[in-house]
Amino acid sequence: MKIAVISDIHGNIDALQAVLMDIQNRGIQEIYNSGDSLYGPLFPIETYELLGKGNIRSIRGNCDRILLDADTGNPTVQYVQDLLEEEHKEWLSALPFSLQTDDFYFCHGTPASDERYMLEVMGPNGSMLKDTDEILELVHGISQGIIFCGHTHIPRVVYLPNGKIVVNPGSVGLPAYEDELPVYHKMESGSPYANYTIVTKKENEWFIEQILIPxxxxxxIRQSEKNGRSDWVKALQTGRM
Structure with a gap:
């Protein structure tokens, strides 16, 4: 068994094309997408069209949900909303909050919230890995052995004492960002490459590969500049804020 997991594309069609080509070259047929697919100052419609061409099962992220809000006052949200037609809105509306298979559970943030971080906690010194007990509480009741999340854009694998594994594949399209909530913080992968994850089962063992694609x-970068997002320019260039 072998699957690929992508997340947080954020309208970056060139990054998505590179990742899907790598997945295809590896002969992987099953692809799961943990959400936040179209939001950003880039190419949302082209991204939507490419996602529709592959065998990709997608869920809803918080930014997918925000695109359906009536008025956010956010110019980047408005930029995407102005491009969305009814077909795109229906697709966003139909995205499930989570997906489950026999072995895997997929959510964007946590099993209860598309806005909460699964593995990281914010403090005065920035992002830190949550205590094991707190992560265990968040995934309590999940029967699957491997739990995938996204949202933070930071690739990470955490092994829990109950034998479960939590995996964040990182971001396909936006390797760094900053946020004001719950406190001001930066999330920086440190690399401008596109990220995704491959999971393979061999002889009842799970092999997890975090892949970085140039x-x-x-x-x-030009589109980010055109839409006045200098923060995206720096993130795309460096993987930092």
Whole structure:
């Protein structure tokens, strides 16, 4: 058994193309997407069209949900909303909150919230790994052995004492960002590459590979500049804020 897991594309069509090509070259047929697919100052419609061409099962992220809000006052949200037609809105509305298979559970943030971080806690010194007991509480009741999340854009694998594994594949399209809530913080992968995860089962053992893919970022950087998002420019160039 082998699957690929992507997350947090954020309208970055060039990053998504590079990742899907790598997945195809590896002969992987099953792809899961942990959400936040279209939001960003980039290419949401082109991203939607590419997602529809592959065998990709997607769930809803918090930014997918926000795109359906009537008026957020956020110019980047408005930029995407102005491009969305009824077909795109229906797709966003139909995305499930989570997906489950016999072995895997997929959510964007946590099993209870698409806005809460699964593995990281914010403090005065930035992001830190949560205590094991807190992570165990968040995934209590999940029967699957491997739990996938997204949202933080930081690739991470955490093994729990109950034998379960929590995996964040990182972000396909936005390797760093900053946020004001719950306190001001930066999330920085430290690399401008596109990230995704491959999970393979061999002889009842799970092999987890965190993959980094280089791609041509020029179009995404130009589009970010055009839409006044200097923070995205720096993130795409460096993987930092």
């Amino acid at each position: 791609y041509n970022r020029e179009a995404a």
